[in-house]
Amino acid sequence: MDEGVPKKAARRIRHALLASFRASGGFRLVAASPWRHRHLLILCYHGVSLRDEHEWDPMLFVTPAFLRRRFEILRDNGYVVLPLAEAVCRLVDGKLPHRSVALTFDDGFHNFFSAAMPLLEEFGYPATVYLSSYYCLHQRPILGITLRYLLWLARSQALPAGTLPAQSEPVDLGDVRQRDRLAARLLVDVRLLAQDREAQLAWLALVADRLGIDWEDIVRSRRLHLMTGEEVAAIAQRGFDVQLHTHRHRTPREESTFRSEVLENRLIIKELTGRPATHFCYPSGDVDPVFLPWLRDLGVETATTCAVGLANVGQNTLLLPRYIDTMAQTEVLFEGWLSGAAEMLKWRGK
Ligand SMILES: [Zn+2]
CATH class of the missing domain: 1.10.533 (Death Domain, Fas)
Structure with missing residues (x-):
């Protein structure tokens, strides 16, 4: 449904305020503040397009050039990209470096292997891939x-x-x-x-x-395929972290079915990577308080959501917020979230 004119206008005004805050050096001040030092920004991406997928769904796919520009912004503004597990440990212990960020890619698209990984390696950035294993085993377009x-x-x-x-x-x-x-x-x-x-x-x-x-x-x-088992094994060997996203990309409300989804997913990841998977991402951002004790029982250490925000030191690590970066997000907004200024201004819109 179309958004109302007042909502669009309000968003434009807030965006202009954010842009002028950046122009006056506000982002740099917030990024260097003790407040930002106590927070972690977890970025979320899905697919990187191989052809025209970003024109079809710019919320799901970004171009390689877009991702490169984002990485340049991270590098040129002194952001420190940490592996997710280390970042959350340091967050909890109060030992984060300044301007800390973690990178996550949901679902395990083939294009992570062919388009995202080369860029990550070029910039020397670690990343976590949350793999939904069904379409990895059964190779066909989703x-x-x-x-x-x-x-x-x-x-x-x-x-x-x-x-x-x-x-x-x-x-x-x-x-x-x-x-x-x-x-x-x-x-x-x-x-x-x-x-x-x-x-x-x-x-x-x-x-x-x-x-x-x-x-x-x-x-x-293979623009709408997930990675093959061999590709998953290869990214793990190259140091990328492969973690839980359920087997069939679903979150049943019934405990035994939920457990089976996670356990099957974990078994396949272990077979492919040789490593235990103990970090989880809620498929489609579907979070229900009933999942939390189930995840704890399954030995899950952290879980990421699609709630927008920076993670703070007192954060429940099974409800970690992220910033979902898409081609609809301007650079001002992206830098607003990196610096923490958007969080401080309670920004929640686009
Ligand atoms: Zn997903």
Whole structure:
């Protein structure tokens, strides 16, 4: 739904205030303050695009050039990027270095291996990858996001009824709402009709074919795949940290199912990396207080959320906030969060 004009205007005004605070040297003062010294900023990314994925979903994908620029800002402003586990230990012990930051990448996309890792290595930055293991084991494009991507690729088309399986009405794919509605309906259908993986893959190929999209190219480019087991093993060998994100990217409210999700995920990560995984990220930022004792029982040491903020010394380490950096965030806002100024000004919008 469209945001109201007053909300947009308020955001512009707050952004202008933040920009003038930066221009007057405010960010530098806050970044060097004892207050910022006691806080940790955990940055969150998802995918790094290999083609045009960022144009389709700029909240999920950033370009390599965008990520490079972010790393340059970290480097040029004296931020210290720490491995996540060390950063949280130091936070709790009150021993953080000045301007501390940790980097996290959710889901374990193939593009971490092919696009993010080379940049991280160039800058010498450690990072944690939260791996959801199902699509790592079963190598194919992720069903839900691939369907949305296919419909976006065909956004210039108006589909007569019956073009796609179970599409009973004409749909203008140029209209975002119609496109989203169709994606939601098709997804329900495919999940009901085809529980087996091969049938789902064939269904996606059929949708691509009916839309006139080169399906083989999408599969070959692996732009919507997670890393293979070999790629996960390779990043771990190169020093990157692979941690828990549940097996099927879900957070059931029933304890035994929740435990199975985490334990299966942990077993696969251990097999691939040879290391125990004891750090967790809530899939889709879905946090419920009921999960906390379950996570503690599972020996989970830290858990990150999608709540926006810097982590402070008294923080519950199973509810660590992060800053979700996307292509929608300006450099002023990014630096506002790095310095801590955005947190001090109680900034919560974009
Ligand atoms: Zn995720």
